[in-house]
Every structure is written in structure tokens, then in C-alpha cells.
Amino acid sequence: MATFVLVPGGWHGSWSFEAVVPLLERAGHAVHALTLTGLRPDDDNATVATANLDTHADDVLRLLDRAHITSATLVGHSYGGMVIAAAADRADGRISRMVHLDAYVPRDGESSSTTERYREAFAAGAATTGYAVRPPDGGDPRRRPHPLASFLQTIRLTGTLAQVPRREFIYCSGWEDRTPFSELHTRLQADPEWQVHDLPTGHDAMHEAPEAVAALLLGECIADASRMHRRTDDRLAIEDHTSPVHPASHHSCLVWDHGVPGGQLRTTRMAEIGRPCRGVEDPSGRPRRA
Numbered sequence: 001m002a003t004f005v006l007v008p009g010g011w012h013g014s015w016s017f018e019a020v021v022p023l024l025e026r027a028g029h030a031v032h033a034l035t036l037t038g039l040r041p042d043d044d045n046a047t048v049a050t051a052n053l054d055t056h057a058d059d060v061l062r063l064l065d066r067a068h069i070t071s072a073t074l075v076g077h078s079y080g081g082m083v084i085a086a087a088a089d090r091a092d093g094r095i096s097r098m099v100h101l102d103a104y105v106p107r108d109g110e111s112s113s114t115t116e117r118y119r120e121a122f123a124a125g126a127a128t129t130g131y132a133v134r135p136p137d138g139g140d141p142r143r144r145p146h147p148l149a150s151f152l153q154t155i156r157l158t159g160t161l162a163q164v165p166r167r168e169f170i171y172c173s174g175w176e177d178r179t180p181f182s183e184l185h186t187r188l189q190a191d192p193e194w195q196v197h198d199l200p201t202g203h204d205a206m207h208e209a210p211e212a213v214a215a216l217l218l219g220e221c222i223a224d225a226s227r228m229h230r231r232t233d234d235r236l237a238i239e240d241h242t243s244p245v246h247p248a249s250h251h252s253c254l255v256w257d258h259g260v261p262g263g264q265l266r267t268t269r270m271a272e273i274g275r276p277c278r279g280v281e282d283p284s285g286r287p288r289r290a
Helices: 021-026 045-050 053-066 080-089 116-125 148-152 182-189 210-218
Strands: 003-007 030-033 072-077 095-101 166-172 195-199 228-230 236-238 252-257 264-269
Touching: 003 053, 003 080, 021 030, 021 210, 053 080, 053 148, 072 080, 080 095, 095 210, 116 148, 166 182, 166 210, 182 195, 195 210
Parallel strands: 003 030, 003 072, 072 095, 095 166, 166 195
Antiparallel strands: 228 236, 252 264
16 A cells, blocks of 8 residues: 655646546555645634745655655656655655646755746735735635745755655646646656656646546556557557556556446556566457557
8 A cells, every 4th residue: 555645736726636636546545635834724824924835845854754655656746846856855765656737846045936936926926914925816716825934945955855766757748838847858758867757738637537536547558548548448548569568567457447436546467468568458468559
């Protein structure tokens, strides 16, 4: 059983993972979805004004302490990538896997204010209070003003992140005309220490494609979701022709079967089909083709 710690992006709370959490729990894993300090409904103005990146990293570390977690999978979406990097650097070896879900993968000294456009947007968003950035127009009404200091603070890394055994980046390619992560995507693709997945969704993948996000997090098969298709039999099919088979796929393949009311995730063992698995397969163990 794995233990997932899910960290939301800017302006969001634990609710941003509401469609993914039950899929992970149904597969038998422990899941902790966080709402960071300064974004909770009962946080006062002083709490919002003083919360920064260190505060949010401490939110994660306090959870590890409180729940006695010694082998966590940290998942950070967007700004949450900054948080899980800062937390993992200070977690004393308690992180076994990091997944940056269309998220920042910072190097020492970097911040969320990566471009002048973002710096101007954050400043404009915080013009009313001076310390809280209002959510961009549109989007979920549950979003809350985000502590400005957490966007501006630069991260300090000691190099211990390199000791995390498994590091992954999920690139959402459905908003390539606006994404700030295209250069990061290229950099990590060239880094043999990172596993990179492509997901053809917009930035809010947890709501657009929760089943595909869960499949990647469960890690039970290779899932290059850039080749995701919906078949007429209403099963999710993911093809992969380029990525190497993930070691876990030598043991099982993930099946997401929409033919079952409400959908169901289950596995097909390699022993049953006599070979490593490729992609999300149909219940017989044969790869689905679009």
C-alpha cells in the first residue's frame, strides 16, 4: 500500500483532488489531500499575510509527522510542485516518490514568479490587499485568494532531492499555447533521472481526466496518456509506442472499465498474459487500439 500526499496548486484546496482521491482509495492506498495554510476558509488575514513557501512546506512535514508517514508519494499540482520540492528536501528520507502534475520543478533559488508576465499578474492580483492574490477570472468558485509571499519566495534546496528514488513529471499538453512548463518539459525529457508522461488535457487535469491521472499515480502500467482515446465500447484506452515499459508493468496492468457502473480500476497480472504489459489494456490483457 502506498501513501499519497496530494498538494494543490495556487488558489485551490484539497477539493481540487476530489475526483482522484476515491480512485486511489478504491485501489487500496492511503490518501491525504491538503489545503495549505492561508487557503483554509477559517484562516484570518494575518495568517494569509504571513504564509509563504516555507509555511506550506511545513504543512507537508507536519502531516508526515502527525500520521507517522515514512514512505510518502508526494503529488504537487502547479504551484504545489514548489511545495513538494521544498518539503522533500527537508523530509529526512521519508519521500519515496515525487510526482509533479503539470507543476513547477524548481532548482535552487527559483520561485513561482518565473516570468515578468507572472510577476505582473501576481502584483495586480494582490493590489487590493497587498498580501493576497485574488483568483484569476472564471474557474471554481471555491478558490480563495492566495498568499502573495508564497509565490514570490525563492526556494532553497540542499541537493537531497536527488536521493528520492522515483521522480516523475506529468505534462498537460492541451494548453500548449499558454503553459509555462514547455521548457521544463523539454529539460526533463532529456534527464534520465526523470520519468515524463504526456497528458492531452488542460492544466486542471484532475477534473478533466481523473481516471487518467489516477492511472499515472497508481503506476501499475506505462501510461503515455498523450495517446489517450475513448473507444465506442466506453473503455479508456491509452496507447504507448515510444516509452520504455515501466518496471512495475512487468507485474500488472491497470484496467479502467467504464462498463462497470461508476467505473472500476482493476489489474491484470503479467502471469495471466505471459508478457510485460503495454498501456491501459482491456480486461483480457490485450492492448486496446484506437
